[in-house]
Amino acid sequence: MDRKRIGFMGLGIMGRAMAENVLQGGWPLTVYNRSRDKTVILAELGANVASTPKDLAQASDVVISMLTGPEAVYALLTGENGCARGLEAGKVFVNMSTVSPAYAREIASGLAPLGVTYLDAPVSGSKKPAEEGSLVILAGGPKETVEELTPLFLSMGKQVIHCGDVGQGSMAKMGINMLLGTMMEALGEMLSFGRAGGLSDDVLFEVLHASTLACGLFTLKEKMLREDYYPAQFPLKHMAKDLKYAVDTAYETGAAIPGAAAMQQLYTAAKAKDMGEMDFSAVAKVLLELSGSKSGC
Amino acid sequence: MDRKRIGFMGLGIMGRAMAENVLQGGWPLTVYNRSRDKTVILAELGANVASTPKDLAQASDVVISMLTGPEAVYALLTGENGCARGLEAGKVFVNMSTVSPAYAREIASGLAPLGVTYLDAPVSGSKKPAEEGSLVILAGGPKETVEELTPLFLSMGKQVIHCGDVGQGSMAKMGINMLLGTMMEALGEMLSFGRAGGLSDDVLFEVLHASTLACGLFTLKEKMLREDYYPAQFPLKHMAKDLKYAVDTAYETGAAIPGAAAMQQLYTAAKAKDMGEMDFSAVAKVLLELSGSKSGC
Amino acid sequence: MDRKRIGFMGLGIMGRAMAENVLQGGWPLTVYNRSRDKTVILAELGANVASTPKDLAQASDVVISMLTGPEAVYALLTGENGCARGLEAGKVFVNMSTVSPAYAREIASGLAPLGVTYLDAPVSGSKKPAEEGSLVILAGGPKETVEELTPLFLSMGKQVIHCGDVGQGSMAKMGINMLLGTMMEALGEMLSFGRAGGLSDDVLFEVLHASTLACGLFTLKEKMLREDYYPAQFPLKHMAKDLKYAVDTAYETGAAIPGAAAMQQLYTAAKAKDMGEMDFSAVAKVLLELSGSKSGC
Amino acid sequence: MDRKRIGFMGLGIMGRAMAENVLQGGWPLTVYNRSRDKTVILAELGANVASTPKDLAQASDVVISMLTGPEAVYALLTGENGCARGLEAGKVFVNMSTVSPAYAREIASGLAPLGVTYLDAPVSGSKKPAEEGSLVILAGGPKETVEELTPLFLSMGKQVIHCGDVGQGSMAKMGINMLLGTMMEALGEMLSFGRAGGLSDDVLFEVLHASTLACGLFTLKEKMLREDYYPAQFPLKHMAKDLKYAVDTAYETGAAIPGAAAMQQLYTAAKAKDMGEMDFSAVAKVLLELSGSKSGC
Structure with missing residues (x-):
């Protein structure tokens, strides 16, 4: 695609890194964030700053949102100054935050009458891959739109997987995150089991890394688990x-x-114990505590 | 160590491949198996064949067992023609099959009065690594004995991890197998969730392999899951x-x-549905069937 | 209360029996049901039949709904001919179907500007207690309204429990149904465990009924479980x-x-196996089948 | 049966109450307990006190054991002064403590060559029914022996259920205790759910007791849960x-x-948190704590 104008809403941990990579990829970029201070760095790097989602949409061909939860997406899309007011036929709205497949289809239906194409494109990978531009983009929506935006996506990630129609990017994201949540908990369980059985963390992780279960996730989280x-x-x-x-x-x-x-119940329990802002690997603390380990909590 | 004489009991899928590697590593080898036909190939490769576990023990400095379950270990160790009758002070008994840590400690106590050293050395890895000599040996017992036998272990595996005292090799094995069983089930769940949600297996595995969850296990089992x-x-x-x-x-x-x-309950359910002889990845069938998928069972 | 005019929407298994009891209690009754044939019996017993929810509301002081799920409630409340159009200040809308506490609060907020009082009043008890007028009404909303309507509730049930503000009736219903679903599954598990272990159903139920766990539920479901x-x-x-x-x-x-x-997962699995229309005690079939029991499915 | 001489081993919370009822039922009674002070009260009531399990067995026609766990049963049965040495053909050994069905069959096999009949007869009911003589006896073993001992059992309980061959009494006990453990946990979950949702304990228990789930267990435990x-x-x-x-x-x-x-995992967790000596209803504390409730722990 020729250099379409990109709008980016939502500059949290993930969003800011992704927006920077879009900018460095050479796309003209306008950004919007509810708390304006987060836009400063991007402005210094050359991005325009919009005052409202509507303004952002008017100044862009493709609008990307990277927000937390369906409520936030809804809030920026609708209303007087909402993004939808600035979208018009031919423009594309790409939701890269994680929502349910049903909600993805709902937004798509809402935008269709305006002639706006909706893509859901949640990402696999967290903070570091976002910074390094090595995310994997799980895209759902019309094949030709996904292909058209692939160069844009590749400024943020290393791979684009077209998962199917609208909602299927979110479906794939749910699937991988289910596995992620379970594997993390299972590692916590192995740790809790091993410690109760007298194994050292050195042995536990050596055994783990030498097995066919060795993977990026376990390498990434080892330090957190060992240091609590x-x-x-x-x-x-x-x-x-x-x-x-x-x-x-x-x-x-x-x-x-x-x-x-x-x-899900264990993560809910962890949240109820005020661990919501910690890394999700802290779910191991719940297991350690259930096992009566003093170092657990 | 100089070339100690090795005895090997239990020539199943794993045992036969491991015994062959011991032989090819240059150790003088005597083998025993309950059904004698399994000893033929090893005899052709140069191994001696003992008629009883007792004979095997008498002809060996180090006896290795690779049997299924504590009952089998008990049966070959005890009795008139049992292995214990041929063991004497200074010899080593290495149990490489998976038993509980408590049972490992129990055998060790039973052999100690004879002056026999017991090691538990279960392996991480299944059929293929056994054939290729790339197992990981999880050893529990006296450090000097583990070190002494390391060259022998390295004929069967690529790495030896000393996990602690007797029983701790088994403890580490329990830990890694817990994680293995959970990860396999979680993959089956992702598959069942994804199919029910309309994702193709192509997309599911592409997403998986592109993530930080990618690991040897998932690569190894993909074909089985896709082809049921x-x-x-x-x-x-x-x-x-x-x-x-x-x-x-x-x-x-x-x-x-x-x-x-x-x-554990899901694997028990799978066994009750006559899947006990299948690969353990067949646990996915239980999940697919629970979700009403016709292809599941 | 003096004889207020009652409107009743939703004449399913539960609703029809409850509406009959209202009528027999002496209240002037207007009914509405989407498929009109279900209103015939009540008309014969003396009820008026309204053509639309709006008409029903206009003809009533108190409107009761007994529908399946929030979508149905929403559908009959809103729109051109919706119930809300016929409600006016001073009237009461009583939702006796089971919805989430959050949804109960949402409807209440929607009706408040009209001066309409909302009560959530889900019931504990199923078909038979509905017919016999022995339900327990779990009411949430203003205390004085609950008290005012108590004579009406007692035409349908034997007991009214005021659970707190709007939504708390639903909260109590969720709580009791959680326990109900778990106890039913646990009974299925006991049955599956016992049969696999060689106990006869006669012994199992005799042991059950002689214990401190004996309760109405288990007596009620015994026949279904024994006869599959x-x-x-x-x-x-x-x-x-x-x-x-x-x-x-x-x-x-x-x-x-x-x-x-x-x-919840087991009931979802049962639904996926086409047992959705059976009694919920059929969850036992899932357990029996997981245990490889041929009689299970 | 004419007045056979009864021996009773194991005078814990349950055993002492049961032995007293045997005595009051008019049977000649000899008792044995490892810590001798527990025999004093029974001696005052007229029981003989044996110095060893062997002596007890020699002085009795029927020996009852009410001990904790298979290890304790094994310890008093075997060895120099073990009960088995005093048993002879025609005598009956009745194990009323809870063991696994497999273990029950194992003891039976061990005693058969001596001509001793083994019954497993665990009880349904805890402290209070033991004191009041209102236990339910779940008997496994030869029908005629169960019938012969029924008058003896009825001194301790209100009902005898013959569950089948040896081991089936234990099987029925496992079944009922599975249900007991699950129902107790489920009640804790309802409490935790309800409190988090703003319901008072008054409402929760009123709703519970008014439902078809109402049972002796819930009445019995209400006070403990409310008062923590x-x-x-x-x-x-x-x-x-x-x-x-x-x-x-x-x-x-x-x-x-x-x-x-x-x-089982939740009760294990509770035990790991030093709640092992509390009533089993304390499992509710684990759930309350998982939900972040301060009053929970």
Whole structure:
């Protein structure tokens, strides 16, 4: 595509890094964020700053949102100064935040009468891949639009996977996050089991890394688990939310997900114990505490 | 160590491949198996064949057992022609099959009065790594004995991890198998969730392999899951047994393992549906069937 | 209260029986049902039949709804001919169907500007208590309104419990249904465990009824379980829905409900196996089938 | 039966009350307990006190044991002064403590060569029914022996249920205790859910007692839950043990018991938090704490 004008709403941990990569990829960029101070760095790097979502949409061909939860998406899309007021036929709205497939389809239906194409394009990967531009983009929507935007996506990520129609990007994201949440909890369980059985953390992680279960996730989280310190790469409250979406979606499609449903309860419990802002790997603390480990909590 | 004489009992899928590697590593080898036909190939490769476990022990400095379950170990160790009758002070008995840590300690205590050193050395890895000599050996017992036998272990594996005292090799094995059983089930759940939600298997596995969750296990099992055909690399009934040991051990140490305990039930259910001889990845069929998927069962 | 005029919408299994009891209690009654044939019997008993929810509301001081799910409630409340158009200041809208506490509060807020009082008043008890007028009414809303309507409620039930503000009747209903769903599943598990262990159903139920666990529920369901035949008293799909509401509500309030969340998955699985229209006690079939019992499915 | 001489081993909370009722029923009674001080009261009431299990067996026609766990039974049965040395052909050994069905069959096999008949006869009911003589006896073994001992059993209980061959009494006990453990946990979950949702305990229990779920158990435990104070009627550590037996037994028979297996983990967690000596209803504390409730722990 020739250099379309990009609008980017939502400059949190993920969004800011992604927006910077769009800018560095050479796209003309306008940004919007509810608390304006987060736009400063991007302005210094050359982005325009819009006062309202509507202004942002008017100044852009493609609007990207990277917000937390459906409520935030809804709030910026609708209303007097909402994004929808600035969108017109031929423009594309790309929601890169994680919502349920049902909600993705709902927004798409709402925008269709305006002639606006909706893509859901949640990402696999957290803070570091966002900064390094190595995210994986899970795109749902018309194939030709996904292909057209692929160069844009590749400024933020290393790979684009077209998952199917609108909502299917979100469906794939639910699936991978279910697995992520379960694997993280299972690692916490192995740690809790091993410590109670007298194994050292050195042995536990050596055994893990030498097995066919070795993966990027476990390498990434080892330090946090060993030091019992969990600065957020992917906040636990978001994992709790994503697993809840998975349970919601499974209820609709009729899939039985006994493991993920059990995990959701543990993340909910962790959130109730004020761990929502920690990294989601802090779910291990719940297991350690259930096992009576003093170092757990 | 100079070339000690090795005895090897138990020539199943894993045992035969391991014994061959011991032989090819240059160790003088005597083998024993209950059904004698399994010894033929090894005899052709140069191994001696003992008529009883007692004979095998008398002809060996180090006896290795690779049997299924504590009952089999007990049966070959004890009795008139049992292995114990041929063991004497200074010899080493290495149990490489998976038993509970408590049982490992029990055998060790039983052999100690004879002056026999016991090592538990279960392996991480299944059929293929056994054939390729790329297992990981999880050793529990006296450090100097583990070090002394390391060259022998390295004929069968690529890495030896000393996990602690007797029983701790088994403890580490329980831990890694808990994670293995949970990750496999979670993958089945993702598959069931994704299919019910309209995602193709192509997309599901592409998303998986592009994520930080990508690991050897998932690559290894993809074909089985996609084709719904499960020739045993690691039989499901053994996973059911290992998870049961983990639940037993957790009960003793006081660790809470809610995820693994739930998984154990699913593997038990799979076994009850006559899937015990299939690969353990067939647990996915239980989930697919719970979700009403016709292709599941 | 003096004889207020009552409107009743929703004449399903429960609703028809409840409406008959209102009529027999001496209240002037107008009924509405989407499929008109269900109104015939009540008309014969002396009820008026309204053509639209709006007409019903105009002809009534108190409108009761007994519908399945929030969508149905929404559909009859809103729109051109919706119930809300016929409600005016001083009237009361009583929702006796099971919705989530959040949705109850949402309807209440919607009706408040009209001067209409909203009560949520879901019932504990299924088909038979509805017919016999022995339901328990779990009421949420202003105390004085609950007290004012108590004579009306007592025409349908034997007891009225004021649970708190609007939404709290639904909260109590979620709580009791969580327990109901878990107890039913646990009974199925006992049956499956006992049969696999060689106990006869005669012994199992004799032991059960002689214990401190004996309760109306178990007496009520014994026949269904023994005969493996499940005509709906409370359809399984409704239990699946109610447990889903409970999971939703627990997510909002931060309560961890690991047992109920696991149960929800089993009821979802049962629904996926086309048991949605059976009585919810058919969840036992899922357990029997998981245990490989041929008689289970 | 004419007045056979009874021996009673194990005078804990349950055993002492049961032995007193045997005495008051008019049977000649000899007692044995490891710590001798517990025999004093019974001696004052007219019982003989034996110095060893062997002496007790020699002085009795029927020996009853009410001990905690298979280890204790084994310890008093075997050895120099063990009960078995005093048993001879025609005598009956009745184990009223809870063991696994497999263990019951194992003892029976061990005693058969001596001509001694073994019955397993665990009881349904805890402290209070033991004192009041209103236990339910779940008997497994030869029908004629069960019938012969029925008058003896009725001195301790209100009902005798013959569950089948040896081991089936234990099987029925496992079944009822699985349900007991699950129902107690589910009540804790309802409490935790309700409190988090703003319901008062008054409302919660009123709703509960008005429902078809109302049962002796819930009435019995209400006070403990409301006051967060759990003096042991049935210690939590014993429930943890019984659920573990159930998991063991289900593994052997191939029954899937997902609910009870999950519950076992929660009771294990409670034990790890030093609640083992509290009443088993204290499992509610684990749920309250998981939900972040301050009053929970």
